[in-house]
Amino acid sequence: MGAGGGVRRRARRRGRTVRGGLRLHRAPVGGTEGPRSRGNRRHAGRRRHVRRARPGGPAGADAARTADRRHLRVPARRRAGGVAADRVRRGRDGGPRDRGRHRRGGRRVRRPRGRETAEGTVRSERRPVVIDAPEPLAGRVAVVTGGADGIGLATAERLAAAGATLVLVDVDPALPDIATTLADRHARAVLPITADVADDTAMADGFARVDAEFGRVDVLVNNAGIMTPHLVPVHEVALPDFDAMLRVHLRGAFVCARLAVPLMRRGAFGRIVNLTSVLGTLGLPGRSAYAVAKTGVIGLTRSLAVEGGRYGITANAVLPGWILTGRLRARLAAGTLDHDRYAERTPVGRWGDPADVARMITFLALPASGFLTGGVFPVDGGYCVRGDADEDIGPVHDRQEVG
Numbered sequence: 001m002g003a004g005g006g007v008r009r010r011a012r013r014r015g016r017t018v019r020g021g022l023r024l025h026r027a028p029v030g031g032t033e034g035p036r037s038r039g040n041r042r043h044a045g046r047r048r049h050v051r052r053a054r055p056g057g058p059a060g061a062d063a064a065r066t067a068d069r070r071h072l073r074v075p076a077r078r079r080a081g082g083v084a085a086d087r088v089r090r091g092r093d094g095g096p097r098d099r100g101r102h103r104r105g106g107r108r109v110r111r112p113r114g115r116e117t118a119e120g121t122v123r124s125e126r127r128p129v130v131i132d133a134p135e136p137l138a139g140r141v142a143v144v145t146g147g148a149d150g151i152g153l154a155t156a157e158r159l160a161a162a163g164a165t166l167v168l169v170d171v172d173p174a175l176p177d178i179a180t181t182l183a184d185r186h187a188r189a190v191l192p193i194t195a196d197v198a199d200d201t202a203m204a205d206g207f208a209r210v211d212a213e214f215g216r217v218d219v220l221v222n223n224a225g226i227m228t229p230h231l232v233p234v235h236e237v238a239l240p241d242f243d244a245m246l247r248v249h250l251r252g253a254f255v256c257a258r259l260a261v262p263l264m265r266r267g268a269f270g271r272i273v274n275l276t277s278v279l280g281t282l283g284l285p286g287r288s289a290y291a292v293a294k295t296g297v298i299g300l301t302r303s304l305a306v307e308g309g310r311y312g313i314t315a316n317a318v319l320p321g322w323i324l325t326g327r328l329r330a331r332l333a334a335g336t337l338d339h340d341r342y343a344e345r346t347p348v349g350r351w352g353d354p355a356d357v358a359r360m361i362t363f364l365a366l367p368a369s370g371f372l373t374g375g376v377f378p379v380d381g382g383y384c385v386r387g388d389a390d391e392d393i394g395p396v397h398d399r400q401e402v403g
């Protein structure tokens with residue numbers, strides 16, 4: 001492929017369309033006439049290579065070729081030391097218009113953008129800031145795996161409260177009842193899919209149902225997981241147990257992500273949140289299979305972030321510390337887990353609540369969180385940053401916390 005092909009591809013990539021209020025980062029396909037796109041116009045003051053087709057000017061492939069030639073001329077004009085003619089744009093009145101910059105006393109200065117008022121320049125006109133809408137996920141569809149219990153159920157509650165339509169995936173046969181309860185409580189559509197996340201056929205059917213019913217997937221929370229109650233050293237781990245651990249956590253998250261991504265790309269928006277663990281970053285004895293799975297989840301997250309970035313899809317991992325879910329409460333009650341030991345080891349001096357994790361997941365799922373991607377966000381009360389667990393950090397004091 002010659003250099004011209006690369007330039008053309010870039011020119012096409014920069015084409016944008018606006019559909020249904022959402023800005024789509026899509027290339028125009030042939031025959032585009034008039035202004036290339038609103039997105040381009042919006043960025044005309046900032047982006048050097050983004051151009052606006054003039055009415056009556058070249059359209060479609062011709063416009064792209066013209067853009068190519070202009071792009072290629074830029075270095076020569078820079079060498080000539082003048083203001084590049086291709087940077088000069090015609091304003092509505094036919095007069096010359098530059099791209100937001102002009103020269104004063106030989107220095108390039110930024111021309112104020114936005115509306116001039118008595119208070120100064122109002123810039124927010126161009127980019128409305130909407131971060132605290134009452135239901136920021138209204139109209140969005142969120143899939144939560146392992147949504148019948150624990151962190152998944154708490155997350156489903158939060159996402160529904162934020163306005164999302166829910167799809168819950170779980171192997172728990174009580175899932176349909178749980179979905180009905182949630183739907184009643186939040187007055188939202190909640191679709192239960194009773195399936196194993198690692199079963200690609202069942203999950204393909206499930207996502208096809210979601211597509212048929214709602215026509216979109218905006219959020220995927222890969223939360224379904226299993227834990228073994230006993231600690232087993234690597235050399236004693238039965239391989240079927242190892243396989244089972246990887247199957248649910250890693251294959252399950254992978255299967256769901258590969259089904260969700262095409263739907264997210266189609267909608268030009270996506271938020272993927274994968275659940276990892278302190279075992280994804282720290283070595284602890286007797287939990288090797290779980291650690292392998294949770295470390296793999298972080299690798300998947302990074303790949304999804306890089307692949308999705310250009311399509312409006314973010315991917316992040318949330319790293320819970322010790323969280324008091326029903327299952328762990330049962331183990332505490334059975335005496336197979338020491339409550340005080342983990343509370344003491346955690347700098348904030350307590351176990352986490354499923355709602356602590358659900359808040360972080362919901363935050364990452366918001367449309368306004370689009371610049372957060374590829375991250376691993378601990379919700380562990382400081383567990384992972386405490387270096388020396390034997391060093392005394394004192395007693396837990398009375399404090400105020402927002403629940």
Ligand SMILES: NC(=O)c1ccc[n+]([C@@H]2O[C@H](COP(=O)([O-])OP(=O)(O)OC[C@H]3O[C@@H](n4cnc5c(N)ncnc54)[C@H](O)[C@@H]3O)[C@@H](O)[C@H]2O)c1
Pocket residue numbers: 145146147148149150151152169170171172195196197198222223224225226248252275276277278319320321322323324325326327328
């Ligand atoms: N609770 C913690 O302290 C903690 C800490 C770190 C990480 N995590 C992770 O957070 C996630 C949720 O943990 P939790 O404590 O809420 O667990 P949980 O056991 O309370 O809930 C897990 C849910 O996943 C479902 N599930 C299990 N296997 C499934 C499968 N193959 N397909 C579909 N659904 C399946 C279960 O039925 C259950 O409803 C897990 O990935 C877990 O590894 C939890």
